[in-house]
Amino acid sequence: VITRTWSLTDACDNTTSFVQTITVVDTTAPTFTSTLPGDIDVECDEIPDAEELLAIDNCGDANVTFVEVIDNGACVGDYIITRTWTATDACDNSTVHTQIITVQDSTPPALVTPFDENVTAACDDIPEVPNLVFEDACSTDIEVTFEEVTTQANDFEDYEIIRTWTVVDDCGNEAIFTQNVSVEISNVINTFDSSFCILDTEFDLFDLLSGDFNMNGIWSVVSGDATINGSMFDPSTVEVGIYTFMYSITEGSCPTEVEVNVTIDDDCVVLACGQDNVVISKTVTANGDNYNEFFTITGVEDCGFIIELQIFNRWGAKIFESSNYQNNWNGNSNNSSVGSSDKVPTGTYYYVINLRNSGLEPFAGPIYVATDK
Structure with a gap:
């Protein structure tokens, strides 16, 4: 309260007084002078520090207080921060500013x-x-x-x-x-196909492999009627042909398998294919007793020759011919020189035999044929 007094006095000390009373009342709240932070949405690692706000009051100093409240959400990274600044003067007039920070976790680990x-x-x-x-x-x-x-x-x-x-x-x-x-797969096994003769001795299939590999795998027969003993194979136990074997490594971290082909031939076999080995029938008795029924040429069956045969009668007439003879002539005739009968008359005939691709001279000689004709 302010009291103001004015006094008037004359020369004779007569006095008149006037009093003014002023009652001062503070009803105005302080005012923030700092920039006020607004509401924001942020990630949990982007939350700003709380700002220090300043305020003034028209009647004196203003005191600023700060309070922060956190409301948890559905998960650790989702929540709401409420920040409140209150500026208060000596007369308890106050101004409040509130900032809402919505924290959302949308970033994966x-x-x-x-x-x-x-x-x-x-x-x-x-x-x-x-x-x-x-x-x-x-x-x-x-x-x-x-x-x-x-x-x-x-x-x-x-x-x-x-x-x-x-x-x-x-x-x-x-x-x-x-x-x-x-x-x-780092197991590198090189294979090479090989040929052996049917008369060769037993050998080790590992001899057909090269490279950086272990020998703890298993050998097996893929094709061909053959048997093996571990990795040992005996060519003399099989027929001429091609045999496929597989080597498999299935244990460890680097399994692998390879195939190898082995050709078994008979190139080393010396066949009796000379002129002295050819056996030619002397007689044909086509009477059904299964003895000397056919004119046969034997002794060279394994030589690969093709037999070309011609049969002539005693007058030089050709009565039979075959360019691939199969030991099946029993006195029959494919020539009209013997008349209407399909068999030649009993008698002596003459053959000419050529063994194609043999390099041998043709064979010629007599053959007695008995046909009851």
């Missing part, structure tokens, strides 16, 4: 440890699964799920290993990290 996303490795040098470390800006509650799948269809072809880490934070934000390992 991040990888801390580096790793190679694409790796090429030999089958015996596949890298271990890396120990990955993850972090989240809003939560330490991180769920990590690891899965490893392979495209391996068999033991003998290159394949892929796909390693996947699925990382989820408390608010359900998900991140996926993948490593692809390209696995190369």
Whole structure:
């Protein structure tokens, strides 16, 4: 309260007074002089520090107080921050400013440890699964799920290993990290096909392989009527032909398999194919007793010759001819020189035999034929 008094006095000390009373009342609140922060939406790692606000009052000093309240949401990274600044003067007049900060976790966890996303490795040098470390800006509650799948269809072809880490934070934000390992089958086995004679002795199938491989696998017969004893094969136990064998390594991290072809021939066999080995019938008695029924040429069956045969009667007329004779002539005639009968008359006839591709001179001689004609 302000009291103002005015007094008037004359020369004789007569006095008159006037009093004014002023009552001062403070009803005006302070005013903030700082820029007031507005409402915002932020990630949990982007929350700004609380600002220090200043205020003035028209009647004196203003005191600014600050209060922060957090209301939790559905997950650790979602919540609301309410910040309140109150400016109060000496007469308890106050001004309030409130800032609402909505915190939302929409960022998935991040990888801390580096790793190679694409790796090429030999089958015996596949890298271990890396120990990955993850972090989240809003939560330490991180769920990590690891899965490893392979495209391996068999033991003998290159394949892929796909390693996947699925990382989820408390608010359900998900991140996926993948490593692809390209696995190369490194067992290199070189094979070479070979030929052996049917008279050769037993040999080791490993002699047909070369390269960097172990010998703990299994040999098997793929085609051909053959038997093996481990890796040992005896050509003398089979027929002439081509035989296929497989060597398989199925144990360990580098399985593989290869095939090798072995040709068995009879080139080493010396056949009796000379002129002295040819045996020619002397007599044909086509009477059904199964003895000397046919004119036969034997002794060179395994020589690969083609027999060309001509039969003539004593007058030089050709009564039979074959360009690929099969030991089947029993006195029949394919020539009209013997009349209407299909058999030649009993008598002496003459043959001419040519062994095609033999290099031998033709054979010629008599043959007695008895046909009851």
